[in-house]
Amino acid sequence: MKEVWADLHIHTCLSPCAEREMSPPAIVKVGRERGLHLIAICDHNSAENVAATVRAGERAGLAVLGGMEITSREEVHVLGIFPDDQACRSAQEVVYAHLGGRNDPETFGEQVLANERGEAVGRNDRLLIGASGLSLEEVIGTIHRFGGLAIAAHVDRPSFSVISQLGFIPRGLGLDGVEVCSEKPPGVPEDLPVVRSSDAHRLEEIGSRRTGFLVARPTAPEIGMALRGIEGRRIVT
Amino acid sequence: MNLSEIARKLGLEVRVGQDALTAEVRGGYASDLLSDVLAHAQEGDLWVTLQTHLNTVAVASMKGLAGIVLVNGREPQADTLEKAETENVPILVSPLPAFELIGRLYGLGLSGMRT
Numbered sequence: 001m002k003e004v005w006a007d008l009h010i011h012t013c014l015s016p017c018a019e020r021e022m023s024p025p026a027i028v029k030v031g032r033e034r035g036l037h038l039i040a041i042c043d044h045n046s047a048e049n050v051a052a053t054v055r056a057g058e059r060a061g062l063a064v065l066g067g068m069e070i071t072s073r074e075e076v077h078v079l080g081i082f083p084d085d086q087a088c089r090s091a092q093e094v095v096y097a098h099l100g101g102r103n104d105p106e107t108f109g110e111q112v113l114a115n116e117r118g119e120a121v122g123r124n125d126r127l128l129i130g131a132s133g134l135s136l137e138e139v140i141g142t143i144h145r146f147g148g149l150a151i152a153a154h155v156d157r158p159s160f161s162v163i164s165q166l167g168f169i170p171r172g173l174g175l176d177g178v179e180v181c182s183e184k185p186p187g188v189p190e191d192l193p194v195v196r197s198s199d200a201h202r203l204e205e206i207g208s209r210r211t212g213f214l215v216a217r218p219t220a221p222e223i224g225m226a227l228r229g230i231e232g233r234r235i236v237t
Numbered sequence: 238m239n240l241s242e243i244a245r246k247l248g249l250e251v252r253v254g255q256d257a258l259t260a261e262v263r264g265g266y267a268s269d270l271l272s273d274v275l276a277h278a279q280e281g282d283l284w285v286t287l288q289t290h291l292n293t294v295a296v297a298s299m300k301g302l303a304g305i306v307l308v309n310g311r312e313p314q315a316d317t318l319e320k321a322e323t324e325n326v327p328i329l330v331s332p333l334p335a336f337e338l339i340g341r342l343y344g345l346g347l348s349g350m351r352t
């Protein structure tokens with residue numbers, strides 16, 4: 001087992017609200033400089049910059065997990081962090097099938113597809129900032145169907161959090177954890193693991209919040225075991 | 238004014254909670270953020286929203302609201318209906334958009350302000 005320090009919520013230039021500087025190699029470079037051992041890429045409702053960031057990470061020696069920050073129809077943000085590229089793409093297909101609208105770059109920002117060298121290779125035209133038609137339960141079900149970890153994003157924020165939208169965390173949701181920015185708010189059940197991550201939209205924010213995991217390898221299943229605190233894996237506090 | 242009267246006057250359809258329609262409606266509250274409803278709605282309010290999630294029932298029950306009206310033709314989810322049945326929380330639906338429905342409720346004498 002080793003201590004793996006992870007930032008599990010980082011946007012790339014694919015998210016309309018993120019800076020163009022958030023290219024795959026730049027994210028990986030800054031992540032390494034900040035002493036992170038593992039990052040997860042979670043753009044809004046899309047995983048199209050994941051593969052490039054995974055490759056950039058392989059070149060530079062930083063483990064990168066594929067994920068998405070999925071918006072439910074109640075406008076709750078949920079992080080899905082997946083075991084492999086195929087799972088991530090399959091979940092993305094489900095989200096895309098329930099996501100309407102087209103992006104207006106002037107209003108919301110550009111959605112840049114980048115390669116592992118950081119070059120723009122295209123644009124995504126979907127309204128990624130919008131809400132999917134999937135209920136919160138369906139979002140979590142979709143994440144789990146493809147073996148992912150479902151973490152309720154920034155539960156202590158006044159917008160787009162499960163608590164702001166739904167008042168409290170419904171029982172039996174099956175969340176694998178909650179992400180907290182500063183203080184764990186009242187009403188988060190004791191048995192829900194808490195992670196801290198940056199939700200970085202700019203390079204300087206990467207690693208500004210992080211979580212330590214005691215795991216055998218920096219993979220999604222290992223992080224899952226650490227969240228559950230089983231087989232010697234755990235969150236490091 | 239009770240919920241049954243309001244439903245009749247505005248053509249609201251009752252999806253669940255037929256037995257609780259005689260309760261007095263004392264005012265109205267409109268919001269789609271359940272945290273906001275928990276913080277600001279008052280007992281006896283009729284709650285106008287487009288949220289169909291299961292949690293709406295718990296919020297309405299906790300705050301002692303007179304009922305929930307879903308706007309824009311939205312329908313409650315199956316689990317929401319089931320919970321509302323158990324909790325005896327009326328859920329009504331209207332094809333009207335929120336602005337229009339709230340205007341008509343106001344016209345009937347319901348207010349969002351309590352003195």
